[in-house]
Amino acid sequence: MATAAQTATDSTLMLESVRAAHERIADAIVRTPTLKSITLSEMTGADVWLKFDNLQFTASFKERGALNAMLMLDEDVRERGVIAASAGNHSQGVAYHGARLGIPVTIVMPQHTPTVKVQQTESHGATVVLHGERFDDAQAHAYELAAERELTFVHPFDDPDIAAGQGTAALEMLEDVPEIDTLIVPIGGGGLISGMGVAAKGIKPGLELVGVEAELYPSTYSKLKGLNLPCEGDTLAEGIAVKEPGKFTLEVIRKIVDEIVLVSERDLERAVSLLLQIEKTVVEGAGAAGLAAMLGHPERFRGRKIGLILCGGNIDTRLLANVLLRDLARDGRLARLRIRLKDRPGALYHVAKVFDEQQANIIEIYHQRIFTSLPAKGLITDIECETRGRNHLQRLIEALEEAGFGVTPVELA
Incomplete structure (x- = not known):
């Protein structure tokens, strides 16, 4: 079995190889814009420029590296075909550009991959093979198939040619905004930050390179701190939820990255929501990690001229809806109030009257008579409502309490 790096003519990652990659792929990718965000700059106290790589055809930077690696394959290797293991953006990039180039593509995905990703x-x-419970199982099977069928394995990150392709985003950013x-670059397996870092530091040696992980x-x-921290859980940034970085990329990161910061799920959710509200652009959790780093570590970046890459926009619509609604709740614009009242005619009318007086919009009402610790004549009502923000919500709560109702806001985690 061969990998794309082993079949390439040059396996060294340096500024020249990134420039060569850009020349190679430029006519087949979107040269996405790098634009200043006035609002985010004011919010963070830094000058913030956004690279909108979520506007690539497959909505991800991943196709840069996949295309570069496949373009470097010999003709006989292309005819036999390539194989990759991925349930996400890498599979889209390999499949899309493989079809463009006439290269047969096989993608191995875990058995429980969402149907929409398989269909895409x-x-x-591409030919999709479903195998195993986890990504590791799918990748192991992909290596087996590559050996059996003489296919070339296109690694999602641990490959100099992949990293060189990803690094082309930094060339464009610094050309547009020197x-x-x-x-600030998200880190999953390390391909993006390796390529972008080598390119950026080659052009501008004094530039600071900060990695972000969930x-x-x-x-x-x-790894870099010599720790043994757990890597598990459901993160919004599943695109960078990697338990083991690449061997090649880790060594590059060790040499060129100035610092790695960690971001919370709350900051990731906030970043996704802000980018949609302010920039009117849909970004997945991993793609919003750079902004999440600025939200979680404001003093670290204040006063700097920051470049962020919005590296992907593939987020499930239902998940996006949940993120937006949770953000509204944290801002106090959406709330659930648990109200205690007596079970008698007109009680709910008097509650609704307070909402009307305070100009708060009622969305849903939930009555609870049975499963409550209140006496038999007691009643709990949960009311979901819209307000204009925290101050308006507080005035509503105070008005309800003045009217004799016990009120408990239901808080988010």
Whole structure:
């Protein structure tokens, strides 16, 4: 079995290889814009520029590296085909550009991969093989199939040619905004930050390179610090939820990354919501990690000229809806109030009257008579409502209490 790196003519990652990759792929990818966010700059106290790589055809930076690696394959290797293991953005990039180049593509995914992801990959002409419970099982099977069928394995990150392709995003950013002095880049397996870092520091040696990982998956942070931190849990940033970074990429990261910061799920949710509200752009959790780092570590980046890459926009619509609603709740614009009242005619009318007086909109009402610790004549009503924010919500609660009702806001975790 061969990998894309082993079949390439040059397996060294340096500024020249990133520039060569950009020349190679430029006519087949979107040269996404790098734009200043005035509002985010004011919020964070830094100059913030956003690289909208969620506007690639597959909505992810991953196709940069996949295309570069496949373009470097010999003709006979292309004819036999390539194989990859991925249930996410890498599979889309390999499948889409493989179809464009006439390269047969096989993608191995875990058995329980959502149907929509399977269908999206198949729509690009790839053959999808479902195998195993976890990604590790799928990847092991992909290596087996590669050996059996003489296919070339296209690694999602641990490959100099993949990293060189990903690094082309940094070339574009610094060409558009040369004054950027700090890049904040998400870290999963390490391909993106390796390529972008080598390119950026090659162009501007004094530039600061900061990596970002989710608190639940601090794999590279842990390796560099000599720690043994757990990597598990449901993170919004599943695109960077990697338990083991690449061997090649880890060594590059060790040499060029100035610092790695960890971000909470709350900051990831807030970042996704802000990018949709302020920039009107849909970004997945991993793609919003750079902004989450600025929200979680404001003093660290204040006063800097920051470049953030919005590296992906593939987020499930139902999950996005949950994130937005939770953010409204944290801002006090959406609330659930648990109200204690007596079970008698007109009680709910008097509650609703207070809402009307305070101009708060009632969305849902839930009555609870049975499963409560109140006396038999007691009643709990949960009311979901919309307000104009925290101050308006507090005035509503005070008005309800003045009217004789016991009120408990239901808080989010």
